[in-house]
Amino acid sequence: MQRYVVYTRVSTKDQGRSGLGLEAQERDISIFLSHFSEEPWEVLGRFSDVQSGGDDDRPQLAAALEMVRKTGAELLIAKLDRLSRKVAFISALMDDPRVKLRVAQMPQADKFSLHIYAALAEQERDFISRRTKDALAAAKARGKKLGGLRDKTAARNVAVQAKADREAAKVLRIIRPMRDSGQTLAAIAGALETMKVATSRGGKWTPMQVSRALNRPLEIRGG
Numbered sequence: 734m735q736r737y738v739v740y741t742r743v744s745t746k747d748q749g750r751s752g753l754g755l756e757a758q759e760r761d762i763s764i765f766l767s768h769f770s771e772e773p774w775e776v777l778g779r780f781s782d783v784q785s786g787g788d789d790d791r792p793q794l795a796a797a798l799e800m801v802r803k804t805g806a807e808l809l810i811a812k813l814d815r816l817s818r819k820v821a822f823i824s825a826l827m828d829d830p831r832v833k834l835r836v837a838q839m840p841q842a843d844k845f846s847l848h849i850y851a852a853l854a855e856q857e858r859d860f861i862s863r864r865t866k867d868a869l870a871a872a873k874a875r876g877k878k879l880g881g882l883r884d885k886t887a888a889r890n891v892a893v894q895a896k897a898d899r900e901a902a903k904v905l906r907i908i909r910p911m912r913d914s915g916q917t918l919a920a921i922a923g924a925l926e927t928m929k930v931a932t933s934r935g936g937k938w939t940p941m942q943v944s945r946a947l948n949r950p951l952e953i954r955g956g
Contacts, residue, residue: 734773734774734775735770735771735772735773735774735775735807736774736775736776736777736804736805736806736807737766737770737774737775737776737777737806737807737808737809737835738776738777738778738779738780738797738800738801738804738806738807738808738809739762739776739778739779739780739797739809739810740779740780740781740782740793740794740797740808740809740810740815740816741755741758741759741762741779741780741781741782741810741811741815742758742781742782742783742784742791742793742794742815742816743755743781743782743783744783744784744785745783755781757811758810758811758812758815759811760929761811761812761837761838761928762809762810762811762837764837764927764928765809765835765837765838765840766809768840768924768927769837769840769841776809777800777804777806778797778800780793780794780796780797780800781793782794794816798826798832801831801832801833802829802831802832805831805833806833807833807834807835808832808833808834808835809835809837810834810835810836810837811836811837811838812836812837812838812903813836813838813839813847813850813851813854813906814854816834818854818855819855820848820851820852820855823847823848823851824848824851827844827847827848834847838906838907838928839906839907839910840910840911841910841911841913841914842910846910846913850906853902854902854906857899857902861899900933901933901946904925904930904946905946905947907925907928907930908921908925908943908946908947909947911924912947917940918940918941918943918944919940921938921940921943922938922939922940922942922943923938925938925943926938
């Protein structure tokens with residue numbers, strides 16, 4: 734029997750109280766168990782922290798890892814960034830022979846793939862942060878008064894683009910392992926619909942949209 738220890742995390746107390754962030758993670762985990770897990774399966778325990786992903790001192794994660802090491806179960810998380818935003822932390826866990834990690838949104842990803850995705854996500858966050866700072870500095874250099882209406886519009890446009898890039902990268906981290914494992918564009922579109930992953934415009938996923946999403950990183954680099 735395949736055994737799992739489920740771990741979820743939200744960053745703020747408001748998210749913890751509302752349950753919305755946790756609900757989304759539980760949904761993805763449920764989809765993974767229903768459609769991608771080996772059968773039969775069993776969840777040995779569920780642990781959840783309300784704490785920043787940049788803080789590695791998380792008591793519930795420590796408890797989840799302790800159960801994983803004792804039982805040989807796999808640690809099941811919804812998204813890689815729910816574990817940590819730090820590549821070094823994720824890498825250290827994956828180097829632990831007693832810890833097996835499974836990510837619901839990347840059901841086909843192995844350790845090597847997860848390490849790459851963690852590194853790419855960290856680079857993406859650093860790049861977006863740097864781009865936002867540079868855009869604001871450029872606006873200021875052009876004589877725009879920071880805090881003014883036009884500057885606020887420029888900052889909002891930068892934030893909108895950054896959000897679009899984050900959403901594109903998030904979708905890519907789901908579909909790239911599926912495509913690499915040989916799944917068709919139609920199958921991937923169906924899986925995204927099942928997982929209730931929204932398109933950029935809120936429509937339904939089609940094979941053509943999946944193809945565009947797979948090619949979008951080239952557009953991001955050129956932007």
